[in-house]
Amino acid sequence: xxxxxxxxxxxxxxxxxxxxxxxxxxxxxxxxxxxxxxxxxxxxxxxxxxxxxxxxxxxxxxxxxxxxxxxxxxxxxxxxxxxxxxxxxxxxxxxxxxxxxxxxxxxxxxxxxxxxxxxxxxxxxxxxxxxxxxxxxxxxxxxxxxxxxxxxxxxxxxxxxxxxxxxxxxxxxxxxxxxxxxxxxxxxx
Amino acid sequence: xxxxxxxxxxxxxxxxxxxxxxxxxxxxxxxxxxxxxxxxxxxxxxxxxxxxxxxxxxxxxxxxxxxxxxxxxxxxxxxxxxxxxxxxxxxxxxxxxxxxxxxxxxxxxxxxxxxxxxxxxxxxxxxxxxxxxxxxxxxxxxxxxxxxxxxxxxxxxxxxxxxxxxxxxxxxxxxxxxxxxxxxxxxxxxxxxxxxxxxxxxxxxxxxxxxxxxxxxxxxxxxxxxxxxxxxxxxxxxxxxxxxxxxxxxxxxxxxxxxxxxxxxxxxxxxxxxxxxxxxxxxxxxxxxxxxxxxxxxxxxxxxxxxxxxxxxxxxxxxxxxxxxxxxxxxxxxxxxxxxxxxxxxxxxxxxxxxxxxxxxxxxxxxxxxxxxxxxxxxxxxxxxxxxxxxxxxxxxxxxxxxxxxxxxxxxxxxxxxxxxxxxxxxxxxxxxxxxxxxxxxxxxxxxxxxxxxxxx
Numbered sequence: 001x002x003x004x005x006x007x008x009x010x011x012x013x014x015x016x017x018x019x020x021x022x023x024x025x026x027x028x029x030x031x032x033x034x035x036x037x038x039x040x041x042x043x044x045x046x047x048x049x050x051x052x053x054x055x056x057x058x059x060x061x062x063x064x065x066x067x068x069x070x071x072x073x074x075x076x077x078x079x080x081x082x083x084x085x086x087x088x089x090x091x092x093x094x095x096x097x098x099x100x101x102x103x104x105x106x107x108x109x110x111x112x113x114x115x116x117x118x119x120x121x122x123x124x125x126x127x128x129x130x131x132x133x134x135x136x137x138x139x140x141x142x143x144x145x146x147x148x149x150x151x152x153x154x155x156x157x158x159x160x161x162x163x164x165x166x167x168x169x170x171x172x173x174x175x176x177x178x179x180x181x182x183x184x185x186x187x188x189x
Numbered sequence: 190x191x192x193x194x195x196x197x198x199x200x201x202x203x204x205x206x207x208x209x210x211x212x213x214x215x216x217x218x219x220x221x222x223x224x225x226x227x228x229x230x231x232x233x234x235x236x237x238x239x240x241x242x243x244x245x246x247x248x249x250x251x252x253x254x255x256x257x258x259x260x261x262x263x264x265x266x267x268x269x270x271x272x273x274x275x276x277x278x279x280x281x282x283x284x285x286x287x288x289x290x291x292x293x294x295x296x297x298x299x300x301x302x303x304x305x306x307x308x309x310x311x312x313x314x315x316x317x318x319x320x321x322x323x324x325x326x327x328x329x330x331x332x333x334x335x336x337x338x339x340x341x342x343x344x345x346x347x348x349x350x351x352x353x354x355x356x357x358x359x360x361x362x363x364x365x366x367x368x369x370x371x372x373x374x375x376x377x378x379x380x381x382x383x384x385x386x387x388x389x390x391x392x393x394x395x396x397x398x399x400x401x402x403x404x405x406x407x408x409x410x411x412x413x414x415x416x417x418x419x420x421x422x423x424x425x426x427x428x429x430x431x432x433x434x435x436x437x438x439x440x441x442x443x444x445x446x447x448x449x450x451x452x453x454x455x456x457x458x459x460x461x462x463x464x465x466x467x468x469x470x471x472x473x474x475x476x477x478x479x480x481x482x483x484x485x486x487x488x489x490x491x492x493x494x495x496x497x498x499x500x501x502x503x504x505x506x507x508x509x510x511x512x513x514x515x516x517x518x519x520x521x522x523x524x525x526x527x528x529x530x531x532x533x534x535x536x537x538x539x540x541x542x543x544x545x546x547x548x549x550x551x552x553x554x555x556x557x558x559x560x561x562x563x564x565x566x567x568x569x570x571x572x573x574x575x576x577x578x579x580x581x582x583x584x585x586x587x588x589x590x591x592x593x594x595x596x597x598x599x600x601x602x603x604x605x606x607x608x609x610x611x612x613x614x615x616x617x618x619x620x621x622x623x624x625x626x627x628x629x630x631x632x633x634x635x636x637x638x639x640x641x642x643x644x645x646x
């Protein structure tokens with residue numbers, strides 16, 4: 001959505017047209033996202049699930065571009081759509097899961113799931129109803145999502161989280177090697 | 190900060206030492222490194238230095254908790270020398286993963302930015318998911334690892350969603366700024382902020398296994414390798430409560446009434462579920478899992494009392510609980526080995542005949558867990574009750590005292606088994622190191638109960 005507080009009177013027709021297009025794109029992408037997200041849940045075949053999820057992610061990348069966060073959009077497509085989802089597809093194909101094998105839960109579990117999920121949904125709806133517009137603390141500039149600015153923030157203000165996440169990755173790699181390596185059974189403690 | 194950096198390097202050093210194929214040097218190297226970390230932490234005492242745009246603040250609170258966690262980790266590493274003797278593969282990985290988890294724990298005690306809290310929780314959790322599955326050929330260990338991973342990532346998703354909502358409302362990740370932002374509403378928070386805070390609390394509550402979010406803990410405690418269970422029950426618990434106190438006690442309390450009510454309900458449920466379900470447990474690790482849920486309830490009580498001394502009481506409680514838990518796990522492993530892998534409480538039968546002094550120390554440790562004088566566990570619980578009663582929370586304090594009395598029953602169930610005779614006695618093999626650990630921890634519990642009633646913070 002375009003930023004609030006625009007001076008509508010001073011806008012040229014060109015700007016107005018731009019805004020209409022932006023609003024249209026926003027609703028278009030949102031509709032794609034919502035529909036594909038619902039299809040992820042409702043379709044039975046795992047392959048279809050993954051494909052719908054990819055569509056959902058691509059639409060989300062479109063949202064990032066609308067917010068002028070090009071870098072995020074590109075990374076999102078490369079990492080999620082490119083790497084993770086292709087990995088998903090590979091795993092599904094290798095394990096030959098192309099059938100609907102969702103285990104059937106008992107009626108009690110289902111009812112409980114529906115009730116808790118419904119209550120949670122209700123709370124979220126109630127929350128969104130009362131949401132108000134918050135004045136943005138940082139002024140919106142069109143350059144906010146450019147690679148240079150993201151990099152500056154990342155290596156200046158967020159340097160520690162950026163560096164410390166290496167510990168996370170090294171422990172994940174250690175785990176992958178540990179579980180992936182073949183070794184034989186030993187004593188049980 | 191030096192301690193944090195050095196610990197990270199220590200993890201990598203241990204990983205490389207694994208290449209030498211010499212298992213014997215791993216634990217001593219790890220312990221030596223941890224002693225250096227301990228020294229570096231002591232050096233930072235009283236400085237209260239903040240780093241990286243105030244993202245982490247190493248004040249006395251965080252250093253006190255760090256030191257307590259380092260000491261416990263050293264004890265666990267000493268236990269590891271005997272525990273990993275039979276294991277051929279991946280010993281270096283196990284030690285280094287524990288050190289990496291400690292890095293996450295340091296971040297959790299010292300954050301002042303929600304991003305750091307998130308990273309700390311993740312750096313603590315991911316090594317644990319791996320460590321829980323350390324016994325690759327045991328079905329239960331695989332189950333524990335997978336269950337912990339799935340539920341843990343679910344909780345992380347909640348936590349992250351909460352951070353996003355809070356950031357969306359307040360446009361900041363910094364705790365003090367969030368507090369001023371909350372204060373301006375005078376208790377009438379916008380729903381987005383309210384839900385965000387609730388989700389953050391849920392995420393942290395999952396990590397410390399507070400009652401409605403405790404379902405993972407008995408299964409994970411039971412399935413994980415015992416040394417990892419000891420690590421989870423002590424270091425992870427301490428880190429979790431340090432983070433919880435930093436988030437609420439130092440950071441955000443007093444919260445609006447609805448959220449505080451939710452926290453009180455969590456406290457009451459932990460006390461109730463932890464103590465009552467533990468009555469029916471006959472697997473020792475499951476029993477300790479439920480007892481740790483019950484202990485979470487007591488620590489929550491201290492935290493919610495909102496007094497200046499809460500931090501010190503929580504530190505004392507977690508330290509005493511940890512120092513009593515580790516030797517109990519050691520004794521459990523010794524007994525389990527002697528009875529062919531039995532983890533029922535019956536495995537303890539005949540312990541008094543086999544090794545009377547172990548039985549005596551076991552009784553002392555269990556007394557400390559139950560909170561019976563003259564052990565430190567009594568002082569810990571006593572201080573919690575004094576704190577909560579002095580702050581006017583009389584009802585829940587009486588309830589907590591009742592639940593503590595219920596707790597005595599199931600701890601003494603174990604003591605009864607220890608002093609019960611069994612017909613055929615297998616010999617109990619105790620290495621000198623393990624014997625030393627049991628004796629030192631047992632004496633420490635009594636000495637702390639008589640002489641040391643406060644830990645400086």
